[in-house]
Amino acid sequence: MSAGSPASTPKGERRRQALVEAAARLLVEGGFDAVRHRAVAERAGLPLASTTYYFRDLDDLVAAAAEHHGRGELARGWAQLAELTAGRRDVDGVVEIVLDQLLGPATERDAEAVVLRYERLVATGRRPHLRPLMSELSADLHELLLETLARCGIPADHERVNRLVALVDGSVVNALIEVHPDPRGAARRMLHSALAEGL
Amino acid sequence: MSAGSPASTPKGERRRQALVEAAARLLVEGGFDAVRHRAVAERAGLPLASTTYYFRDLDDLVAAAAEHHGRGELARGWAQLAELTAGRRDVDGVVEIVLDQLLGPATERDAEAVVLRYERLVATGRRPHLRPLMSELSADLHELLLETLARCGIPADHERVNRLVALVDGSVVNALIEVHPDPRGAARRMLHSALAEGL
Amino acid sequence: MSAGSPASTPKGERRRQALVEAAARLLVEGGFDAVRHRAVAERAGLPLASTTYYFRDLDDLVAAAAEHHGRGELARGWAQLAELTAGRRDVDGVVEIVLDQLLGPATERDAEAVVLRYERLVATGRRPHLRPLMSELSADLHELLLETLARCGIPADHERVNRLVALVDGSVVNALIEVHPDPRGAARRMLHSALAEGL
Amino acid sequence: MSAGSPASTPKGERRRQALVEAAARLLVEGGFDAVRHRAVAERAGLPLASTTYYFRDLDDLVAAAAEHHGRGELARGWAQLAELTAGRRDVDGVVEIVLDQLLGPATERDAEAVVLRYERLVATGRRPHLRPLMSELSADLHELLLETLARCGIPADHERVNRLVALVDGSVVNALIEVHPDPRGAARRMLHSALAEGL
DNA sequence: GATGAATGAGACTTCATTCAT
DNA sequence: GATGAATGAAGTCTCATTCAT
Structure with missing residues (x-):
């Protein structure tokens, strides 16, 4: 669903994921405006340029973060239901x-x-x-x-x-x-x- | 309710109002992020510095715009009720x-x-x-x-x-x-x- | 010694003095950079424009403040000597x-x-x-x-x-x-x- | 001793140095107040944003300039002593x-x-x-x-x-x-x- | 005489994005 | 493939000063 571009290697996928998670955390803490390239990279402990390397632009990254957060919430919901x-x-x-x-x-x-x-x-x-x-x-x-x-x-x-x-x-x-x-x-x-x- | 500061003259009040209206229009069109000093000033046809002359800071201006828009909606509502x-x-x-x-x-x-x-x-x-x-x-x-x-x-x-x-x-x-x-x-x-x- | 310009009326002299004192206090607290028109006027409880009305420009006001402070110190010194x-x-x-x-x-x-x-x-x-x-x-x-x-x-x-x-x-x-x-x-x-x- | 951040390449170091030297020259000529982002960048013939790229903020740049100047003086002194x-x-x-x-x-x-x-x-x-x-x-x-x-x-x-x-x-x-x-x-x-x- | 109003200039800083390596 | 370097654009805000009233 997310746009995605390079990095189909396992390592690439891992880093991409790290960025998404960092962005999602920022989203929760500060809203959409808080998701900036710099902030995400710092959170993820990755180079600034990796944010534009793995995501076409900021919108793409924000979308991925929103998706990640949303799916996480749903997963929690289903797990709760299971119990x-x-x-x-x-x-x-x-x-x-x-x-x-x-x-x-x-x-x-x-x-x-x-x-x-x-x-x-x-x-x-x-x-x-x-x-x-x-x-x-x-x-x-x-x-x-x-x-x-x-x-x-x-x-x-x-x-x-x-x-x-x-x-x-x-x-x-x-x-x-x-x-x-x-x-x-x-x-x-x-x-x-x-x-x-x-x- | 709005913070504001100077401009007690009719003309001052008019300019202040022009800024608020410009800001409110931007608010409608582009949301909170669209209300920027530059954009408001240009919309209102007033110098950039007038935005900080009439409003302590951007938050103040945004609040005034939100208030303006909200009160306008309500006024319309009451008018509609009256009819x-x-x-x-x-x-x-x-x-x-x-x-x-x-x-x-x-x-x-x-x-x-x-x-x-x-x-x-x-x-x-x-x-x-x-x-x-x-x-x-x-x-x-x-x-x-x-x-x-x-x-x-x-x-x-x-x-x-x-x-x-x-x-x-x-x-x-x-x-x-x-x-x-x-x-x-x-x-x-x-x-x-x-x-x-x-x- | 200070440049001075308008206001030879008693009231004018009083306001001028108030500005100088305000400026001198700012000088002590924050150094030369702290002496700004706005800050002085606020300290003195006088209108912003009074600072340029009574003093040709900021340098003039700063000089008056420095003089005021210096003379005050000296007066204290002489008083101390007298005792x-x-x-x-x-x-x-x-x-x-x-x-x-x-x-x-x-x-x-x-x-x-x-x-x-x-x-x-x-x-x-x-x-x-x-x-x-x-x-x-x-x-x-x-x-x-x-x-x-x-x-x-x-x-x-x-x-x-x-x-x-x-x-x-x-x-x-x-x-x-x-x-x-x-x-x-x-x-x-x-x-x-x-x-x-x-x- | 200086804070600094990026630029480990020779070229980066050279540009950083150019900024420091420009700032130091401004410091000598006009004192602390003369060291402004714009002025430094122009002196160094570099883009404005390079000043904040190489130095966290203006204080950082000013400190680097002061250090540069001070160390230069000392180096001259030791050289003189050697002779x-x-x-x-x-x-x-x-x-x-x-x-x-x-x-x-x-x-x-x-x-x-x-x-x-x-x-x-x-x-x-x-x-x-x-x-x-x-x-x-x-x-x-x-x-x-x-x-x-x-x-x-x-x-x-x-x-x-x-x-x-x-x-x-x-x-x-x-x-x-x-x-x-x-x-x-x-x-x-x-x-x-x-x-x-x-x- | 006195001042509210006004603004051009410029301050610092952040940021998304590009590019050479 | 990955990233450090780099920057133009734009952001918010402050300030000295002028001017009409």
Whole structure:
């Protein structure tokens, strides 16, 4: 999916990967603007020129980083699902599971940890080249949630998942503007009240 | 609310305003990254140094632009409300009105026109200094929707408005990643299905 | 001596003085480079344009500040002399008095407090317009030391004062480069060893 | 000792050196304030960006220039010493040699040529990062004078050298404020009178 | 007399990208 | 294949000074 160019040697692939990981970490920490050639190279402990050697330009590297981060999140989600024993759960349990799938595991610095998911979504609005990637990731996330709800004994279809996702994402983006943002809390409250009314 | 400093004369106020408007236009067209001293000055047809004369630094100018844009949207919303004849409406009518309030009037290039609202929300996640402003705007928007729903004969409380907003915003951010994004359409479908089930 | 231009009114004179004092304080705190129109005006609580209204240009203001500071030091020196009871003193006493006259009263942050005297001397090397002023101040300082030594019962002539001054100033400028500078201490040691050998 | 970073190739080293020399020349001509990125680049006939490519920031470049100048002076001093035939000399001869070591060879525009030594010393008072460098240069100069005096058949220890240096430096900084400065002359007179009295 | 407004010049620095080796 | 070297373009911001009022 990523553009890629040279280096099909194992070593080349390893270095490419190191750059992607470095870029992904920067993405999480500082957003899209923080992904610069220099910063990535330093993080990865590789020469500056390697960033343009392995990636056509910065957009290419940013895209690869976004993809890496997105796939990592999904992998975590599927792994979490695999460990989930089947069976009915109360609302509280389901809500927490869904929040974990959508926002990642709860952190102390939640607001900051969560923001990248939304930066990615919104940034795609101005970067058409990210759309195919993001669409793919999104479809997979959808699938993951569908399975997760099923495992929890909650009947779910595409529409219901869409609504759940919208409720969470909508709550979060609106929570980010609070002076002391608590996006996870906001999403949790929203989900509860929605589920209480039968979604 | 905006920081600003000099220019109490009418002319000064006019120039300041010209800069804000130029910055706001750039914000709409290119997002936060597009608001640069040079670009703003050129847009406004004013000397480069005027940007730092009227605004302490770029953050200050960006904030003023965001505020300008946000207040403009709200003003439009209230004006629209004022022209709204009271009385019950069918779901279709209400949905269109709510979409207009939240996303602005329908445009051809809808995806692009709509994206700034979400950039603003998300950007605030990394720019704490925008939070007070955004919170204020958000509260006003909330009020506007409350009134709008009342005018449409739909019983609404804070919670219901929150849910509506979340549904729209969540739909939109998830629609932005489609290869051919139709955020307004996505939000419309979501609202319909939600209202059909009694919200 | 200072250039001066407008404002012979009492109020004008007062504001001019306020600017000079503000500039002098900045001079002490940050050296010549710290004396900027903006900084001076802010310190003095006066409008920016007043700095160019009362002083032809920045050099003029800097010169006035240097003069103010220099004359203040000298006034302090003469006052100190006036309070000095006549009579022979031991070397220690004389040394401390001379150090006070040349370097100002001992401070905790001595290195920083002392540096301006030498910046002024050296800066004059590149600013011929400061020379008449500095020469006058220097002559007065010379006179002060002559009187001081006499009061202490130490026979002194111009040559001896010159040598004393040179020893102190030479010690100080060479002490400023230490990692933990102690210019007063260095000057003290130098004076002691010189006086021990009969100057 | 200088910070620097890239350029290990001969060519790189040469360009780096060109920048340092350009900066050093500017330092001599106009003092610390004259060392600006633009000015250095133009002097060296190199692109502006090369100044930040070879030097982390301006402070780094200024320090390198100060070091270059200082080491050059010292090298000249040691070379001069090497050419010095051993043996007793009269006071006049010794004085001239010491002045050469401390102030550089006599020039027509003496006052200007000499001022940088003192700017460097005094500037260090406000720029702690220069202290280690200046201390090292100072120690070497001390050594040079010790050897020089020995070569001239004059018994000298650290204390005596310190006193000599202080006398010269003190004379010079006080001479810089004369309307027609003659720092070398002043130092010469001071040394004579001091040596006449057995130091 | 006094000052708010205004700006051209220039300061330092970062960065994406190219290219020779 | 890999990378150190290099740089043009642009970024943010400060400042001394002028001028109209």
